[in-house]
Amino acid sequence: MAEIVYIYPISIASKMISSFTLLAKYHLKYLRQVSKVYELDRDKVSWLYWATKKNVLIHPICDTFIGGDERRTVINKIRLEQVFKYKNRIGGFDIADSSEISKVAVKVLNRFDLVMVPSSYAEYVFRNSGVTTPIGVVPHGINPALYEPDTHPDELLPSIKPLWDVKQKTDSLFVLFFAIQNLYRKSAEIVANVMHELQFRTGRHSSKQGKRTVLLVKAGFNPSPDLRIFEKLKRIVVTGFMSDAELKQLYDISNVVVVPSKGGGFELNALEAIARGVPTLVTGEPAWRDYPTTPFHDYLQFTVPLTVSEMVRVYDNHPVHTGKGWAVSEREFYRTLVNVLDNPDDYKKQFAEHRKKVLEIYHWDRIGERLISLLREYDFI
Structure with a gap:
């Protein structure tokens, strides 16, 4: 051997x-x-x-x-x-x-x-x-845990149930964003701007559901001081390592997952969200726009793609990643997120089909x- x-x-x-x-x-x-x-x-x-x-x-x-x-x-x-x-x-x-x-x-x-x-x-x-x-x-x-059936409220783990209780008590909609590291690459500043618009905008172009939204931020063991960018928002920050079961339930209590990264070779948390049938908004360019020459599929087709406004440098003075990435349009991001939140049944049905396909393709x-x-x-x- x-x-x-x-x-x-x-x-x-x-x-x-x-x-x-x-x-x-x-x-x-x-x-x-x-x-x-x-x-x-x-x-x-x-x-x-x-x-x-x-x-x-x-x-x-x-x-x-x-x-x-x-x-x-x-x-x-x-x-x-x-x-x-x-x-x-x-x-x-x-x-x-x-x-x-x-x-x-x-x-x-x-x-x-x-x-x-x-x-x-x-x-x-x-x-x-x-x-x-x-x-x-x-x-x-x-992750094999993500193949399991939807979580019933009675099955929620002690670490997840308080989040669910807040959601139910306040009639909130959770917008999940992963901010574990490299917040600029993850486009945290764009998420902050769009969520502020969503939560506080008034007038003709405001969202019917925007006032109900809460930004659910998944951070790492040692949350970055840069998370202060979200301090004016209605938000909940979850820190530390999560077990597979906890991660599954975090996706299950979320209404939307946003992954507008400027760069990345493959954003796993977006795929995991789709695997749970959660509407997932991603940058409409690589790494999701995979090519048909591989044995796998164009990842982008299973997402809600966000329009890109410009190319920007992802890191300053990085020893490896020296190129540019794609910044999404905040205006289009806002409009797309509003559309998803205002039409939950349509997107839930669409992502139920996406879930079946990605569970097979990315097994x-x-x-x-x-x-x-x-x-x-x-x-x-």
């Missing part, structure tokens, strides 16, 4: 700042069906030693080997050379948060035997930036088959 060393963020501190750990667990499940797998925390890479060379997968590649302050830059270089000293075949996973990646990132990726990305948009960005290494598209799959078994197929094609297993 083939042997693979899978390097990813295992430590608790790493889990707090990324979803890479959670996604890796699914990859590991399918890899173990066809190979003997050794897990290694990326923070321990500098110390590794093997008697024989092994096939290696890194998740994520660039974040593991590029960037940071002077000290981390030195550590990352040691990590990189240490892995290459003991590797046989080396591959890994990465994303594209903007329309371009840096020359440093391209140089690192071109040393690999295989790079796997979550969308054909990300593949396009890598190729257009100069990556010549073979690239395979392996989307994120849907982890299908993603796992794609992963194993690529690794066989490039002689990892």
Whole structure:
């Protein structure tokens, strides 16, 4: 049986700042069906030693080997050379948060035997930036908990029930927004402006339901001070790690999910919301506008797309993601959100159909088959 060393963020501190750990667990499940797998925390890479060379997968590649302050830059270089000293075949996973990646990132990726990305948009960005290494598209799959039936109010968990009680008592409509990290990339300032308009606008173009809306913000372990951008809104901020069951119920109590990100290789929380049948508004450009050349579908067709007004830089001085992203039109975002809130039955019916399709297309078994197929094609297993 083939042997693979899978390097990813295992430590608790790493889990707090990324979803890479959670996604890796699914990859590991399918890899173990066809190979003997050794897990290694990326923070321990500098110390590794093997008697024989092994096939290696890194998740994520660039974040593991590029960037940071002077000290981390030195550590990352040691990590990189240490892995290459003991590797046989080396591959890994990465994303594209903007329309371009840096020359440093391209140089690192071109040393690999295989790079796997979550969308054909990300593949396009890598190729257009100069990556010549073979690239395979392996989307994120849907959490198995999201296949379960709708949540009955009597089944609500202690962490979710208070939110439901507030919603019922105030006759509110919940607009869910994930603000775990990179708030500018997630377009938090645009969400804040649109929600302010929705909640406080009066006159001919105001929403029938706008006054009932509450922005439900899902933040991380250490909420960013930038969340103050929402302080003038009717909002509830939920912090910390959520179990699969809690996450499922968070989607179930929401009326709409908004994901107007400026950039991203694949926005998993949008797919998860669709998997629960919740109307989901997303930026009408990559990463949702996937291409039909992949074994998967154009993600955008399962969403409510938002019109883009301009391209903007996603990050300042990022060591990897150096390109631009897409900012949605606040005016069109407002109009679209009003339409969804004012016509809930129509969108509920539409997303019930979308749910059936994405649960099939993005089932982890299908993603796992794609992963194993690529690794066989490039002689990892």
